[in-house]
Amino acid sequence: xxxxxxxxxxxxxxxxxxxxxxxxxxxxxxxxxxxxxxxxxxxxxxxxxxxxxxxxxxxxxxxxxxxxxxxxxxxxxxxxxxxxxxxxxxxxxxxxxxxxxxxxxxxxxxxxxxxxxxxxxxxxxxxxxxxxxxxxxxxxxxxxxxxxxxxxxxxxxxxxxxxxxxxxxxxxxxxxxxxxxxxxxxxxxxxxxxxxxxxxxxxxxxxxxxxxxxxxxxxxxxxxxxxxxxxxxxxxxxxxxxxxxxxxxxxxxxxxxxxxxxxxxxxxxxxxxxxxxxxxxxxxxxxxxxxxxxxxxxxxxxxxxxxxxxxxxxxxxxxxxxxxxxxxxxxxxxxxxxxxxxxxxxxxxxxxxxxxxxxxxxxxxxxxxxxxxxxxxxxxxxxxxxxxxxxxxxxxxxxxxxxxxxxxxxxxxxxxxxxxxxxxxxxxxxxxxxxxxxxxxxxxxxxxxxxxxxxxxxxxxxxxxxxxxxxxxxxxxxxxxxxxxxxxxxxxxxxxxxxxxxxxxxxxxxxxxxxxxxxxxxxxxxxxxxxxxxxxxxxxxxxxxxxxxxxxxxxxxxxxxxxxxxxxxxxxxxx
Amino acid sequence: xxxxxxxxxxxxxxxxxxxxxxxxxxxxxxxxxxxxxxxxxxxxxxxxxxxxxxxxxxxxxxxxxxxxxxxxxxxxxxxxxxxxxxxxxxxxxxxxxxxxxxxxxxxxxxxxxxxxxxxxxxxxxxxxxxxxxxxxxxxxxxxxxxxxxxxxxxxxxxxxxxxxxxxxxxxxxxxxxxxxxxxxxxxxxxxxxxxxxxxxxxxxxxxxxxxxxxxxxxxxxxxxxxxxxxxxxxxxxxxxxxxxxxxxxxxxxxxxxxxxxxxxxxxxxxxxxxxxxxxxxxxxxxxxxxxxxxxxxxxxxxxxxxxxxxxxxxxxxxxxxxxxxxxxxxxxxxxx
Numbered sequence: 001x002x003x004x005x006x007x008x009x010x011x012x013x014x015x016x017x018x019x020x021x022x023x024x025x026x027x028x029x030x031x032x033x034x035x036x037x038x039x040x041x042x043x044x045x046x047x048x049x050x051x052x053x054x055x056x057x058x059x060x061x062x063x064x065x066x067x068x069x070x071x072x073x074x075x076x077x078x079x080x081x082x083x084x085x086x087x088x089x090x091x092x093x094x095x096x097x098x099x100x101x102x103x104x105x106x107x108x109x110x111x112x113x114x115x116x117x118x119x120x121x122x123x124x125x126x127x128x129x130x131x132x133x134x135x136x137x138x139x140x141x142x143x144x145x146x147x148x149x150x151x152x153x154x155x156x157x158x159x160x161x162x163x164x165x166x167x168x169x170x171x172x173x174x175x176x177x178x179x180x181x182x183x184x185x186x187x188x189x190x191x192x193x194x195x196x197x198x199x200x201x202x203x204x205x206x207x208x209x210x211x212x213x214x215x216x217x218x219x220x221x222x223x224x225x226x227x228x229x230x231x232x233x234x235x236x237x238x239x240x241x242x243x244x245x246x247x248x249x250x251x252x253x254x255x256x257x258x259x260x261x262x263x264x265x266x267x268x269x270x271x272x273x274x275x276x277x278x279x280x281x282x283x284x285x286x287x288x289x290x291x292x293x294x295x296x297x298x299x300x301x302x303x304x305x306x307x308x309x310x311x312x313x314x315x316x317x318x319x320x321x322x323x324x325x326x327x328x329x330x331x332x333x334x335x336x337x338x339x340x341x342x343x344x345x346x347x348x349x350x351x352x353x354x355x356x357x358x359x360x361x362x363x364x365x366x367x368x369x370x371x372x373x374x375x376x377x378x379x380x381x382x383x384x385x386x387x388x389x390x391x392x393x394x395x396x397x398x399x400x401x402x403x404x405x406x407x408x409x410x411x412x413x414x415x416x417x418x419x420x421x422x423x424x425x426x427x428x429x430x431x432x433x434x435x436x437x438x439x440x441x442x443x444x445x446x447x448x449x450x451x452x453x454x455x456x457x458x459x460x461x462x463x464x465x466x467x468x469x470x471x472x473x474x475x476x477x478x479x480x481x482x483x484x485x486x487x488x489x490x491x492x493x494x495x496x497x498x499x500x501x502x503x504x505x506x507x508x509x510x511x512x513x514x515x516x517x518x519x520x521x522x523x524x525x526x527x528x529x530x531x532x533x534x535x536x537x538x539x540x541x542x543x544x545x546x547x548x549x550x551x552x553x554x555x556x557x558x559x560x561x562x563x564x565x566x567x568x569x570x571x572x573x574x575x
Numbered sequence: 576x577x578x579x580x581x582x583x584x585x586x587x588x589x590x591x592x593x594x595x596x597x598x599x600x601x602x603x604x605x606x607x608x609x610x611x612x613x614x615x616x617x618x619x620x621x622x623x624x625x626x627x628x629x630x631x632x633x634x635x636x637x638x639x640x641x642x643x644x645x646x647x648x649x650x651x652x653x654x655x656x657x658x659x660x661x662x663x664x665x666x667x668x669x670x671x672x673x674x675x676x677x678x679x680x681x682x683x684x685x686x687x688x689x690x691x692x693x694x695x696x697x698x699x700x701x702x703x704x705x706x707x708x709x710x711x712x713x714x715x716x717x718x719x720x721x722x723x724x725x726x727x728x729x730x731x732x733x734x735x736x737x738x739x740x741x742x743x744x745x746x747x748x749x750x751x752x753x754x755x756x757x758x759x760x761x762x763x764x765x766x767x768x769x770x771x772x773x774x775x776x777x778x779x780x781x782x783x784x785x786x787x788x789x790x791x792x793x794x795x796x797x798x799x800x801x802x803x804x805x806x807x808x809x810x811x812x813x814x815x816x817x818x819x820x821x822x823x824x825x826x827x828x829x830x831x832x833x834x835x836x837x838x839x840x841x842x843x844x845x846x847x848x849x850x851x852x853x854x855x856x857x858x859x860x861x862x863x864x865x866x867x868x869x870x871x872x873x874x875x876x877x878x879x880x881x882x883x884x885x886x887x888x889x890x891x892x893x894x895x896x897x898x899x900x901x902x903x904x905x906x907x908x909x910x911x
Contacts, residue, residue, distance in 0.1 A: 062748045064747055064748065069657070070657070070658065070659050070660060070661075071660070071661075072660040072661065073660060073661040074661075080615070081615070155629060156629055159622075159625055159626050159629045162614075162622070165622075229629045229630050229631070230646070230651070230653050230654055231630065231631070231639075231642065231643055231646060231653045231876075231877065232609045232630060232632070232653055232656065232876045232877055233609065233630075233653050233654040233655070233656045233660075233876075233877055234654060234656075235654050235663075236654075236661055240661065241661040241662075255661075256753070257659045257662050257666065257667070257670050258670040258671075258673075258674070258744070258753060258756045258758075258861065259743070259744050259745050259747065259751075259758075259861065260659075260743070260744075260859075260861045261747040263747070279748070281747045281748060283743065283747045284861075285742060285743070285859045286859065286865070286869055287742075287856060287857070287859050289726075289857075290741065290742045290857070290858070290859040293729060293730070293733065293734045293741045293742070294741050294742055294743075294859075296734045296741075297733050297734050297737055297740070297741045298737065299740055299741060299742075299743075299746070418872065450606065451606075451607065451872075452607075453607040453608075453611050453612050453872075453873065453874060454605065454606050454607040454872075455606030455607055456607075457607065457611050457615075457618065458606055458607055458608075458611055459606075461611075461618055461620070461623070489619060491619070491620055491621075492619055493618075493619075
């Protein structure tokens with residue numbers, strides 16, 4: 001079943017190798033190149049963000065990227081935030097990776113893999129000839145050492161290894177069941193990972209930065225597992241702060257906390273095509289305007305998430321605003337707890353019909369944004385256009401409200417301030433548009449606005465609003481990463497526990513996720529998407545909004561990724 | 576005298592204790608918090624509980640406070656969660672205190688170097704070009720908000736003209752050795768002149784932005800003080816004695832006019848640290864002000880607590896030193 005997928009992905013990669021220029025053949029696979037064009041992307045990869053062809057080989061250039069915040073530390077196992085991953089994904093790699101410009105899985109440190117018929121035993125062929133930055137060899141033993149390390153986290157380490165608990169479940173000895181059972185190195189090149197049950201998200205989750213394979217020697221030497229909780233915060237060991245050691249195209253040089261810069265240097269012993277720039281510097285600039293002005297002044301070469309309001313201006317000034325495929329969702333959350341009227345499907349449908357999402361998307365969101373038909377974008381398996389669509393129809397909304405006996409409905413609508421999210425560049429604009437729409441159909445809207453982490457998230461988790469705005473950016477390309485994350489746990493932010501179908505939905509999701517047959521699973525998700533939109537409607541999907549990354553016009557070779565998985569090894573500056 | 580000093584020191588400890596308790600309780604009564612900030616998009620009720628248990632945030636506030644106090648007495652203010660995670664709050668302070676002092680010195684130098692000569696000149700040629708221009712500029716300097724001025728300066732001189740760097744403390748690709756974290760001083764000590772010069776360039780715009788109000792104040796005080804002094808009787812006497820003009824200006828007018836300027840300069844220097852929050856934010860200058868603003872919005876309690884306690888301690892200590900000096904001068908104060 002999955003064998004074919006691995007083989008296919010593998011050949012994709014080999015094709016990329018043969019078409020790219022001058023890759024030194026250092027590994028058994030012919031030193032496959034990580035340089036790929038964005039043409040295979042799922043969305044509208046920027047035209048100028050193309051392959052490196054013609055870019056020449058390595059340079060002595062320095063690429064400076066403006067980061068919005070300080071990284072938490074440099075051990076990806078303990079991280080959850082984008083600023084940390086942006087740095088660590090340049091230094092360390094996982095068994096699988098994501099094809100540049102897409103959310104699709106491709107081989108990375110594993111050249112290929114196959115699974116048993118029941119999907120429980122996975123044999124990964126570990127790429128040979130790869131060295132960690134400390135000179136030690138990557139082999140199957142090292143791979144298993146890493147998985148055992150992740151599985152054996154305790155106390156503070158376990159609470160920090162959030163991606164493990166999100167995707168794998170429990171740790172060794174904990175009461176929560178774990179997806180992971182064991183890892184065995186049957187020979188130097190074969191790592192056999194055994195799972196406790198089949199899940200559709202394996203092996204895609206191995207592409208998450210948190211599952212990067214790190215040097216066992218360095219992990220040991222610098223006490224990588226020694227995370228301590230101290231009062232309001234965590235104290236990380238030397239491994240995480242000073243000695244991260246992976247197999248990636250860049251290696252750690254320094255973190256100058258007084259000057260707010262993280263410096264990485266080219267890994268001269270990298271197994272694949274070497275990074276084009278000699279030095280990669282992340283300059284931490286928390287203020288968005290300051291980031292923009294540094295780019296304009298030429299003191300940095302790029303930064304992430306330029307405000308959509310600035311896209312046109314930056315493009316006019318000659319900068320390259322590379323738009324990523326939209327791999328996210330903005331939704332209007334509905335909490336049924338405080339307002340029994342919301343338990344009525346008709347009322348939730350009335351809200352859906354009342355919202356002029358088309359108008360909102362065209363007038364408020366950047367170009368390329370789309371109205372969301374369901375809870376994930378169309379590049380994910382199980383997506384179907386054959387769902388209840390809820391086109392803007394205020395009359396129908398009024399009729400449904402009257403039918404439900406809720407002609408005088410009052411709703412508490414919360415929106416967040418002091419925040420801008422990739423799926424929601426301007427929360428106030430969303431609120432303003434939808435408040436007017438709701439009032440048009442006779443719903444009274446009580447407004448509450450609070451800072452994102454100054455009451456908003458707490459209020460949503462504390463189940464105070466009736467309506468609220470939230471969203472999600474996918475981590476990898478499976479339906480489970482979206483609707484599984486949302487609805488598997490009936491006590492999550494969607495609070496489906498109050499709905500009569502909350503538990504059923506959760507069970508249906510588990511069934512779909514554990515179906516090993518690709519076609520059958522796809523059908524299950526299609527059916528679920530239809531049901532979610534027609535019968536459950538736990539929230540209103542609003543839009544998929546493409547986030548961007550901007551670089552100077554001289555910067556070449558950047559491939560915008562829907563997962564924000566940009567690898568800077570292909571980047572260089574033209575003279 | 577010794578008893579007086581000891582008593583005052585005990586008072587200082589008490590002030591800091593009360594302040595730390597108030598601060599601890601106040602921060603934790605605000606909506607949002609460490610756990611929300613750490614979990615972000617990935618929060619579920621179980622995760623929240625788990626994290627709170629590991630961090631001990633499920634214990635009564637007073638227990639948490641005494642644990643905090645226990646750690647502080649061992650010199651551990653906790654680890655930064657947002658400003659510079661991976662560093663302790665004390666390290667953050669060690670990185671950023673020198674930055675703010677460098678900026679404050681830069682701003683004061685700007686204010687003094689321009690303010691005193693121009694103020695003097697304006698007074699000497701009252702109603703002339705320098706006087707009129709100076710008065711207008713100093714009025715503007717006081718009236719225009721610091722952050723607006725900072726934006727304009729940055730836009731014109733960094734973004735449009737490209738003469739100076741728009742933000743930060745030092746160009747990231749300069750390989751500088753850190754000794755004291757006073758970047759200019761470090762460059763001099765290690766003879767890395769380009770690193771020093773680069774740090775100076777980074778200081779120019781923020782120093783002007785932050786120094787404009789002190790400049791305006793010093794200019795006006797110098798001007799009015801010189802105007803006042805030059806009509807005093809002793810100046811007339813000096814003139815009557817036939818002293819040379821230069822001697823009168825330097826020895827009599829300037830020296831006497833400087834007294835109020837010195838007092839005002841001291842006051843302005845104190846006010847700079849508060850004003851640095853906006854300037855540092857606009858110039859993404861990694862000093863205490865920027866740290867405070869990040870720590871507050873992103874609930875970095877360890878850093879926020881240390882920064883607020885440190886500034887309170889500084890204030891109390893300065894007052895103590897002043898009082899002790901008075902006590903030395905005036906023995907009656909010691910008795911009480």
